[in-house]
Amino acid sequence: MATRQVIVAAATVESQKVNRRRRQSKSPLMGLLLPAILLLLWWLGAVTGVLDVAFFSTPSAVLRTLGNLIFSGALIFDFWSSLQRILTGAAIGFGAGLVLGGITGYVRQVERVLDPTIQALRAVPAIAWIPFLILTLGIDNAPKIALIAIAIFFITYVNTFSGVRSVDQKLIELAQAYRLSRSLVLRHVIMPAALPQIFVGLRLAAAIGWIAAVFSEILVGNNGLGELLNDGRSQGRPDQTIALMIVLALAGKCSDNLIRLLERHSTPWRATFEGV
Amino acid sequence: MGTTLIFEHVSKGFPGCGPVLDNFGVTVPSGSFVSLVGPTACGKSTLLRLILGLDQPDAGQIRFEGDGAGRADVCAIAFQEPRLLPWLTVHDNVGLVLDRRSGDCAGRIKALLDLVGLAEFRDAFPKVLSGGMAQRASLARALANEPDVLLLDEPFSAVDALTRMRLQDALIRIYMARPQTTIMVTHDIDEALFTSQQVIVLSTRPAHIVDIVDVKAGYPRDRTDSNLFSMKARILRGLGVVALDHQDGDGI
Numbered sequence: 001m002a003t004r005q006v007i008v009a010a011a012t013v014e015s016q017k018v019n020r021r022r023r024q025s026k027s028p029l030m031g032l033l034l035p036a037i038l039l040l041l042w043w044l045g046a047v048t049g050v051l052d053v054a055f056f057s058t059p060s061a062v063l064r065t066l067g068n069l070i071f072s073g074a075l076i077f078d079f080w081s082s083l084q085r086i087l088t089g090a091a092i093g094f095g096a097g098l099v100l101g102g103i104t105g106y107v108r109q110v111e112r113v114l115d116p117t118i119q120a121l122r123a124v125p126a127i128a129w130i131p132f133l134i135l136t137l138g139i140d141n142a143p144k145i146a147l148i149a150i151a152i153f154f155i156t157y158v159n160t161f162s163g164v165r166s167v168d169q170k171l172i173e174l175a176q177a178y179r180l181s182r183s184l185v186l187r188h189v190i191m192p193a194a195l196p197q198i199f200v201g202l203r204l205a206a207a208i209g210w211i212a213a214v215f216s217e218i219l220v221g222n223n224g225l226g227e228l229l230n231d232g233r234s235q236g237r238p239d240q241t242i243a244l245m246i247v248l249a250l251a252g253k254c255s256d257n258l259i260r261l262l263e264r265h266s267t268p269w270r271a272t273f274e275g276v
Numbered sequence: 277m278g279t280t281l282i283f284e285h286v287s288k289g290f291p292g293c294g295p296v297l298d299n300f301g302v303t304v305p306s307g308s309f310v311s312l313v314g315p316t317a318c319g320k321s322t323l324l325r326l327i328l329g330l331d332q333p334d335a336g337q338i339r340f341e342g343d344g345a346g347r348a349d350v351c352a353i354a355f356q357e358p359r360l361l362p363w364l365t366v367h368d369n370v371g372l373v374l375d376r377r378s379g380d381c382a383g384r385i386k387a388l389l390d391l392v393g394l395a396e397f398r399d400a401f402p403k404v405l406s407g408g409m410a411q412r413a414s415l416a417r418a419l420a421n422e423p424d425v426l427l428l429d430e431p432f433s434a435v436d437a438l439t440r441m442r443l444q445d446a447l448i449r450i451y452m453a454r455p456q457t458t459i460m461v462t463h464d465i466d467e468a469l470f471t472s473q474q475v476i477v478l479s480t481r482p483a484h485i486v487d488i489v490d491v492k493a494g495y496p497r498d499r500t501d502s503n504l505f506s507m508k509a510r511i512l513r514g515l516g517v518v519a520l521d522h523q524d525g526d527g528i
Contacts, residue, residue: 173330174355176329176330177352178372180372188361188363188372192361193363195363269401269402270362271401271402271403
């Protein structure tokens with residue numbers, strides 16, 4: 001029987017590997033299909049005059065502008081400015097959301113005290129914080145970082161909280177039956193169980209981080225991608241705004257991919273449906 | 277040597293479903309292998325939960341007498357479902373509950389995995405294990421700290437018949453190597469007769485003892501032993517409710 005089980009288990013592992021390989025080898029090309037079609041339609045539209053180039057520009061103009069922005073160093077500088085803000089804001093917001101969401105999820109008493117206030121504050125749209133942040137923190141980096149941190153905090157808080165609360169009661173009971181210490185329960189039962197949901201939060205947080213950064217830079221911009229976008233608008237340059245939208249799309253996709261990669265590496269034990 | 281378990285006038289009820297145990301009393305002698313059989317939802321698992329301290333009795337008490345009395349890890353349990361932590365390998369699942377003060381942890385885990393025949397799967401995550409393998413890992417975990425009282429809550433009910441027989445053989449082997457007080461809840465009368473020295477037959481809720489059948493045969497036992505068969509008839513008579521029970525879908 002043991003031999004049979006070894007073979008069966010090996011076969012399972014093997015089939016999972018094959019599945020993964022199949023998915024990995026095909027998906028990048030498949031994913032590029034739709035952008036290629038859109039690009040083609042855009043180009044055709046511009047060439048035939050269906051799309052007004054004054055508003056929609058052309059693929060070649062956008063590519064040229066993108067090249068200019070890169071080689072002049074402007075894009076690198078502003079990209080780095082935005083990225084720094086996002087990373088700083090994310091570190092603050094994600095860290096605070098993780099700690100508070102974790103504690104509130106774990107300790108009912110803390111939930112009763114903190115959660116109503118946090119939920120009420122969460123109802124305030126992130127955008128509505130901007131006037132207050134400008135009044136209190138000025139128009140430099142601080143209000144932008146604060147906005148990113150606030151937006152990310154609430155998403156992380158909610159997801160960490162529900163991650164902690166989603167721990168299987170049977171596993172908690174198991175820990176009680178074996179008299180496991182609180183630190184063991186936290187490290188080996190609750191935290192790993194909450195991890196998948198925390199990753200959901202992190203992916204949403206990354207997306208909202210870019211949104212908050214660009215939005216605050218468009219409103220009060222000294223530098224950053226939002227400022228470049230604003231320039232494009234005020235100078236009537238659709239090629240520049242489209243080029244920056246492409247940069248943002250790529251940056252968002254890259255950060256999401258990074259998080260998914262991290263997720264796959266930190267939760268290799270998951271046995272959930274991965275799609276057909 | 278060993279730990280004796282004494283139930284004294286234990287009563288327990290749950291809101292909405294009335295009394296589950298009413299003035300329940302029995303003594304499980306140190307080192308004996310006792311099975312509890314009874315109709316579904318008659319309070320067998322509640323007894324185990326009370327022993328573990330996961331629930332508290334409304335009245336009465338459960339006393340531990342002997343070496344293990346007062347020790348926190350006197351009991352260990354293998355639940356009906358394996359309840360392995362999905363994010364830990366087989367090795368780490370067993371290691372998690374292992375008392376860190378007991379010295380050579382790595383050696384102990386290896387010995388346990390050898391015992392249940394999972395040495396090759398020490399680094400596997402639970403998701404790749406079959407039901408029987410997961411149940412063996414759960415058994416290894418239950419044995420990790422050499423408990424004085426081993427509790428088994430229908431541990432083999434979710435595996436196929438052949439695997440179940442093999443697991444029962446393994447359980448007997450383990451018990452013979454170190455006869456700790458063992459209490460097994462089961463629906464399977466054959467399983468109870470094959471493994472236990474005493475079969476306690478319980479009634480429907482609130483559970484009381486209908487019959488106590490002593491099985492004198494030594495280990496390992498012969499599954500085709502006619503004496504066991506006559507005891508099975510006695511237990512079935514004691515249950516009385518078996519036919520009714522099957523109508524309720526028990527055993528499906």
